[in-house]
Structure formats: structure tokens, C-alpha cells
Amino acid sequence: MARTKDLTVAERIRSKFAILTRAERQLANTMLESYPVSGLGSITTVAEASDVSTPTVVRMAKKLGFGGFPELQAALRAELEATISNPITKHDRWTEGAPDTHILNRFADAVTENLRQTLRLLDPEDFNAIAALLADRQRSVHVVGGRITRSLADYFFTHMQVIRDGMTLIPSSAGTWPHYVLNMRSGDVLVAFDIRRYEHDILRLAEMARTRGAILVVFTDQWGSPAAQDAAHCIRCRIEVPSAWDSSVVTLFIVEAMIAAVETATWDQTRDRMRTLEELFDETKMFRKFV
Amino acid sequence: MARTKDLTVAERIRSKFAILTRAERQLANTMLESYPVSGLGSITTVAEASDVSTPTVVRMAKKLGFGGFPELQAALRAELEATISNPITKHDRWTEGAPDTHILNRFADAVTENLRQTLRLLDPEDFNAIAALLADRQRSVHVVGGRITRSLADYFFTHMQVIRDGMTLIPSSAGTWPHYVLNMRSGDVLVAFDIRRYEHDILRLAEMARTRGAILVVFTDQWGSPAAQDAAHCIRCRIEVPSAWDSSVVTLFIVEAMIAAVETATWDQTRDRMRTLEELFDETKMFRKFV
DNA sequence: CTGTTTCTGAAAATATGCCTTCAAAGTGTC
DNA sequence: GACACTTTGAAGGCATATTTTCAGAAACAG
Structure with a gap:
């Protein structure tokens, strides 16, 4: 019947997060950031680190079911002691409370490995060159994706539309593509x-575009799209994960x-555009003011 | 010329052990016993744990080169933080041949940190529950996104459309949403x-949906959408990166x-659906045979 | 045994830490 | 737009934590 008693502070934060206010969430987030050490200083230190006031810290501690901040801190120390004296259980797991074989953990392994491999393979010069092309306002930029990658293109x-003008998103229906070319x-x-x-x-579109003098930039997977042959620049991403599909995370x-x-x-230009955009949003009242 | 500065507390104790008095040695030993957690309580706690008086603690702290007990404690916390965050973080640069400050490396750091934090805050039970809901073919699933998140929804x-039927993508134009409700x-x-x-x-849509008896699942950021209040399940992702925008990677x-x-x-069902899909693709000749 | 030195903890003094109160600002509602 | 409600941090009071003081105890030398 042990209830909140044996939950870790992190778990309590997780379960009570819904009822936390803006400042409290801010605090909760920084506390989780270098957990649990970040919570071990004085209440003043902890409050300052999250840019909230000390009363907020006390209030959150109480919401989490502690009598006050010192109680919360004692719980943190107890946890820490338990983890440290128990080095065997503490091998790196992404999601605590789920087994190693849980899809979240397997996925996290796969994706970070993909990221590592991708960056190892990536030529930073290529990356910079693409960035320079895209930053050049003299050039229009046309974007296209396939069945799955449409979302990425989107x-x-x-x-990019916020950053600069001259952007075109080519729709996924190939029928109208000649119009865009x-x-x-x-x-x-x-x-x-x-x-x-x-x-x-896509291959055919790429060919058409090239004959019109367009510079082709291709985002593809580790095997390389046939369109990459004609590409001026090509980014190859690792996309394998434990699933029947490929991952788009990287x-x-x-x-x-x-x-x-x-x-x-x-x-400089981007900042101006963003300001204007903010004003337009304010006029439409589309968004809530930040809570 | 940095002398005692970069030594750990444990090392300082060891090097100064010779000049410690009886009571101080007693204290030093218990502090090293479940180091460093044992030193993180109040001075009273620490003193009592070793059966010495608080002045003894202060005196030892000063002998070790600290201004006082709080300074010693701060050093302990700093050490702890370093050891805890180190094991994974301190791998080499992501992209070799680009400086640490290159956007690729800074981004990679930010994103993996985001991933780590997100998984810490995530309740695996919640995740499993959502998966179970989505796997239940009795229920239709409606998906909606906002200005930026539309791509993710898409x-x-x-x-999901490949996996099961009964999927609806609600378009981004709010005008027609009542039709979907x-x-x-x-x-x-x-x-x-x-x-x-x-x-x-989105908030209003969520409310409408709930009154119709729909179960609400929200994907939001670490601060939590207001719509998350009514949600049966809520996934909060860390989204901060070195950019004017938020990251959707996690x-x-x-x-x-x-x-x-x-x-x-x-x-079982998914496999069948995928086979059928393959056949349909073959008929349309939309894709190149796997190269 | 006495004087000297060192060590130690009780207790007072001081500094911080922690919590409560309250007014201002923000938000939602009618 | 006016109202109630919530949220938030500044300010102050009370409670600890930390340090200092100091006197007794222990160790040692003569």
C-alpha cells in the first residue's frame, strides 16, 4: 500500500506535471536537467538556477507531496545514495522503468547510432555549401518530397518560408510538376x-530541373537515391531502426x-521577417499568449 | 599554479590526512565511506553521522583548504555533477573536420540531450497505453497538427494508415473542423x-472532441500545451536547440x-496490409524496383 | 604535580535558509 | 470592459545551519 512514498522525485514530477504552473514547470525542467544534483543546493540556489522565486520552489515541493523543500532534498539524497551504492543496476538505460528491450530503449540506441554514423559520413564542406546556396536570396528554392518524405519537405x-522569400513547395502529385519546372x-x-x-x-523531375539549369540538392539514405547521381550536393542519412520502416529522425x-x-x-533579414510575422500573428489572434 | 583547486574532496582528505586530529579522522572516514553523498546533508547531520561535533566539521573543511563547510559541500556537488553527466556526454566531436562550435556539433549535443531528458520525463506506462489505444481497431483515430506540427501529424x-484502417487526418484549416468532429x-x-x-x-477542437467522448492524446513540449489538461495521455518532448526555432526531432x-x-x-494484420500495399504499388509502377 | 599545548564540544552569535504573507500582474469569464 | 480567480515574486519573520568563542579535558614535558 506504499503510495507516493517509494516514488523517486523524478517520477513524482512526472506524475504531477499536469497540475504544475508555468514557473513550477520551469523549475521542474531545470531540476531534471542534471538530476538529481541540481536539486541539492540551497533553496536559493535551486530557485536562481531556474529563474524562479524561492516560494515557487516551496510550493512545488508541497505539490509533489513533501512537507517542504528540505524533505524533497532528503529524498533526492536518499535516491542518490541508493543508486550510487548499487552500481550494477545503474547501467545506462534511456527510459527508467522500462526494460532494455522496450521499444523506446531500442529505438533510442538505433537513432543515436544512426546520428553518429551520419555525421561521420557527412562532409561539413558540403553542408556549408548547401547552406550558402540556400542563404542566397538571388536564387529561388524549390522543395519536393516523395510519399513518406513529403512531410519532411513540408x-x-x-x-524556410519564414527565413526568406522565393520558396516553393512542389506538391506531391507528379501530374503538375512540369508547371513548376x-x-x-x-x-x-x-x-x-x-x-x-x-x-x-523524383528522378525524372530532377533531370528536368537540371536541364533548366537548376542546382540539385538531394537528401537521401545511406544507399543513395539514383537522383543523387546528378546532384551537386547530396546528404546521406542513416535510417535503419528496429521497425518495418525507415526512420526519418536523422x-x-x-x-x-x-x-x-x-x-x-x-x-539580419531573418530577424526582420520574424518580427513582421509576429505582428501578423498578433493581429489574427491565432495563438495564445505564451503562458 | 592551480594547486588544491582541481583536486577532488577525496584527494584532499587523503593528502591532508596526516595532519588531521582524532575526531577529524573519524569524520573523514565516514565521509569517504559512502562518498560523496554522505557529505551532502546539513553540517549537523554530517557531524552526527560520525559522532563528532559541528565545529570539528568546520575545522576539517578549513584544513582541507575550503573557506567553510558550505564550500566543501559545493565542491562535492560539482564533482558529483561531473561524474554523473560525464559517461555519455564526453564522447568526441560528432562531425570530425568541423569545429566544436559548428552548428552540426552544437545541434547534435542539444538533440541528444533533449532525447535523454524527454525519456526521463516520459512514463513508459503512458507510452504503452497510447500504443494499445492506437492498436485497437475498434477505435477510429483522428490526427491533427498545428502550423509547424502539421508535418509531424502528416x-x-x-x-499509421499503412498499419490500420480507420485513420483520419484532420486538415490544418480550422474552419472545417466541426465536420470532422x-x-x-x-x-x-x-x-x-x-x-x-x-x-x-487546437484547444477548442480538443474540447469539442472530448464532449463527443473521444479520448485525447497530446504530443506537446516540455512546458505543456493547455490542451494537455484534458488529455487522457500526454507526451512531453524537449524541443530546445541553438536556433530561433524549436526542434521537432525528439x-x-x-x-x-x-x-x-x-x-x-x-x-499479423499489419503484415497482410503491407503485402497488399506492395502489390498495389507494383501495379502503379510508381517506384523503382529496389536498387 | 604543574604549566603548556592541543583538542574537543557546549553554547552563544551570526548568517543563511526556509516559509508565510501579501500585493501586483496575468488569465479566464461573463 | 469589469470581475473573479490564479499565479508569482518581494519582503519580512521565524527556524535552521554555520561559525565563533571559550572552557574543560587530554596529552605531554619538565
């Missing part, structure tokens, strides 16, 4: 996502890093 | 993606792991 497009000028960039099984149509990672690189390169 | 939908039956599942800035409309990771979990749970 994500990339949405962000029509608008490509020499020096334009075509970013194509093509993961196995590689699509005939590809998304590279996409985001690329967006960040372009954003940095053109920060 | 990705999730595309894969009309089709929700009690026991159906609504999977909503809502990352800051949280959208008013969210996509969870989504993929979820897809894999559902796939495993319903493998």
Missing part, C-alpha cells in the same frame, strides 16, 4: 528528398541543422 | 500535436517509436 519549406530559372536550387523506395518521378535532424545554419547566415 | 498519419464516436482517439506557441483552435522520434510499438502489437 517541414523544411514551412521554416517551368518556373525554375538557371541558378535556382531544387531540394529533393528521396528515400528508398526511390520514386521514378534526416529531420540534418534538415533542422541546415535551417539553423541558413538562419544564422542571414540573421 | 508523417504519423501516413505510416461530427464523425467522432465515443471511444475514438484524437491525437493532437501542439507545440508552443499553442494554438487556440517529437518525431517518439512518433516513430510509437508507430513501431503499434506495428509490433498488430503485426
Whole structure:
């Protein structure tokens, strides 16, 4: 019948997170950040580290079921002692409370390994060159994806659209693609996502684009899309995971890093565009003010 | 010239042991016994544990080169933090040939840290429960995303559609949402993606769905969408990266792991569906035969 | 045995830590 | 827009934690 008694502080935070307020969540997050050491200082230290006031710390401790902050801290120390004196149980597991064989843990292993391999294989010069192309406002950028990678193309497009103008998202229906090729000028960039099984149509689009003088950038998997043959730049991502499908996590990672690189390169203009965007959002009242 | 500065507390004790008095040695021994946790309580606790007085503790701290007991304790905490965060973090640079400060390396650090934090906050039971809901073919599943998360919703939908029928992707235009709510039956599942800035409309949709008896599953960030309040299950992902935007990488990771979990749970049916799908693809000649 | 030195912990003094109160600001509602 | 409700940190009071003081105890030398 032991109830909250034998839960770790982390677990208590997890289970009570729903009823925590904004400042309390902020605190909870930093406490979990370098858990559990971050919670072992004085209440003042802990509060300052999360940019909240000391009353907030006390209030959260009580919400988690402790009498006060010192009680919470004692629990942390007890946990720490238990883990340290028990080095065998503590081998690295991503998700505590789930077995090693749980899909979350197996997936986490696979994805980090994919990330490592991908970055090992990636030429930073290539990456920089692509970023430079995308940052060049003289060039229009056209984005296309396949059956699965459409979502990635979409994500990339949405962000890039904030950063710069001259972005086009080519829809997934191949029928209208010639219309889009029509608008490509020499020096334009075509970013194509093509993961196995590689699509005939993407290859054909790439060829069409090249004859119009477009520069081809391909995001593909470790085996390489046939379209990559003609590509000026090609990013190969590892995509294997314990599943019948391939993983897009690493590809998304590279996409985001690329967006960040372009954003940095053109920060002055990007900042202005973002401000304007904020104002437009405010007018539409589409979003809640940040809580 | 850094002398005692970079020594651990344990090393300092060892080197100064000769000049310690009887009571101080007694203290030193118990402190080393379950080091370093034993030193993290209040000075009173520490003193009592070794059967010495608090002044003894202070005196020893000063002999070891600290200004006082709190300073010694801070050193212990710092050590602990270093040992705990070290084992995985301190691997070499991700991308060789690019400096540590290259966006790829900074991004890789941020994302793996996000992943670690997310999995710590995640309740595996919650994850399993969601997987079970999604695997239940009696329930229809409705998927919706916001401005940015639309791509994730789309990705999730595309894969789930292969696994099972009864999937609906709710479009991003809020105007037609009531039409979709009309089709929700009690026991159906609504999977909503809502990352800051949280959208008013998603919250309202969630409420509508709930009154129709739908079970709400929310994917959100570490601060928690307001829609998460009404949610039966909520997955919170860390999304901070060195960029003006938030990262969706970890969210996509969870989504993929979820897809894999559902796939495993319903493998018999899924396999059949995939075979049929392959045949359909073959007929359309949409893809190149695997190269 | 006495004086000297060193060590030790009780107790007082001081500094922080911790908690409560409360007013201001934010949010949701009518 | 006015109201109630929630959330939040500044300020202050009380409670510990930490340090200092100091006197007794122990060890040692002469």
C-alpha cells in the first residue's frame, strides 16, 4: 500500500506535471536537467538556477507531496545514495522503468547510432555549401518530397518560408510538376528528398530541373537515391531502426541543422521577417499568449 | 599554479590526512565511506553521522583548504555533477573536420540531450497505453497538427494508415473542423500535436472532441500545451536547440517509436496490409524496383 | 604535580535558509 | 470592459545551519 512514498522525485514530477504552473514547470525542467544534483543546493540556489522565486520552489515541493523543500532534498539524497551504492543496476538505460528491450530503449540506441554514423559520413564542406546556396536570396528554392518524405519537405519549406522569400513547395502529385519546372530559372536550387523506395518521378523531375539549369540538392539514405547521381550536393542519412520502416529522425535532424545554419547566415533579414510575422500573428489572434 | 583547486574532496582528505586530529579522522572516514553523498546533508547531520561535533566539521573543511563547510559541500556537488553527466556526454566531436562550435556539433549535443531528458520525463506506462489505444481497431483515430506540427501529424498519419484502417487526418484549416468532429464516436482517439506557441483552435477542437467522448492524446513540449489538461495521455518532448526555432526531432522520434510499438502489437494484420500495399504499388509502377 | 599545548564540544552569535504573507500582474469569464 | 480567480515574486519573520568563542579535558614535558 506504499503510495507516493517509494516514488523517486523524478517520477513524482512526472506524475504531477499536469497540475504544475508555468514557473513550477520551469523549475521542474531545470531540476531534471542534471538530476538529481541540481536539486541539492540551497533553496536559493535551486530557485536562481531556474529563474524562479524561492516560494515557487516551496510550493512545488508541497505539490509533489513533501512537507517542504528540505524533505524533497532528503529524498533526492536518499535516491542518490541508493543508486550510487548499487552500481550494477545503474547501467545506462534511456527510459527508467522500462526494460532494455522496450521499444523506446531500442529505438533510442538505433537513432543515436544512426546520428553518429551520419555525421561521420557527412562532409561539413558540403553542408556549408548547401547552406550558402540556400542563404542566397538571388536564387529561388524549390522543395519536393516523395510519399513518406513529403512531410519532411513540408517541414523544411514551412521554416524556410519564414527565413526568406522565393520558396516553393512542389506538391506531391507528379501530374503538375512540369508547371513548376517551368518556373525554375538557371541558378535556382531544387531540394529533393528521396528515400528508398526511390520514386521514378523524383528522378525524372530532377533531370528536368537540371536541364533548366537548376542546382540539385538531394537528401537521401545511406544507399543513395539514383537522383543523387546528378546532384551537386547530396546528404546521406542513416535510417535503419528496429521497425518495418525507415526512420526519418536523422534526416529531420540534418534538415533542422541546415535551417539553423541558413538562419544564422542571414540573421539580419531573418530577424526582420520574424518580427513582421509576429505582428501578423498578433493581429489574427491565432495563438495564445505564451503562458 | 592551480594547486588544491582541481583536486577532488577525496584527494584532499587523503593528502591532508596526516595532519588531521582524532575526531577529524573519524569524520573523514565516514565521509569517504559512502562518498560523496554522505557529505551532502546539513553540517549537523554530517557531524552526527560520525559522532563528532559541528565545529570539528568546520575545522576539517578549513584544513582541507575550503573557506567553510558550505564550500566543501559545493565542491562535492560539482564533482558529483561531473561524474554523473560525464559517461555519455564526453564522447568526441560528432562531425570530425568541423569545429566544436559548428552548428552540426552544437545541434547534435542539444538533440541528444533533449532525447535523454524527454525519456526521463516520459512514463513508459503512458507510452504503452497510447500504443494499445492506437492498436485497437475498434477505435477510429483522428490526427491533427498545428502550423509547424502539421508535418509531424502528416508523417504519423501516413505510416499509421499503412498499419490500420480507420485513420483520419484532420486538415490544418480550422474552419472545417466541426465536420470532422461530427464523425467522432465515443471511444475514438484524437491525437493532437501542439507545440508552443499553442494554438487556440487546437484547444477548442480538443474540447469539442472530448464532449463527443473521444479520448485525447497530446504530443506537446516540455512546458505543456493547455490542451494537455484534458488529455487522457500526454507526451512531453524537449524541443530546445541553438536556433530561433524549436526542434521537432525528439517529437518525431517518439512518433516513430510509437508507430513501431503499434506495428509490433498488430503485426499479423499489419503484415497482410503491407503485402497488399506492395502489390498495389507494383501495379502503379510508381517506384523503382529496389536498387 | 604543574604549566603548556592541543583538542574537543557546549553554547552563544551570526548568517543563511526556509516559509508565510501579501500585493501586483496575468488569465479566464461573463 | 469589469470581475473573479490564479499565479508569482518581494519582503519580512521565524527556524535552521554555520561559525565563533571559550572552557574543560587530554596529552605531554619538565
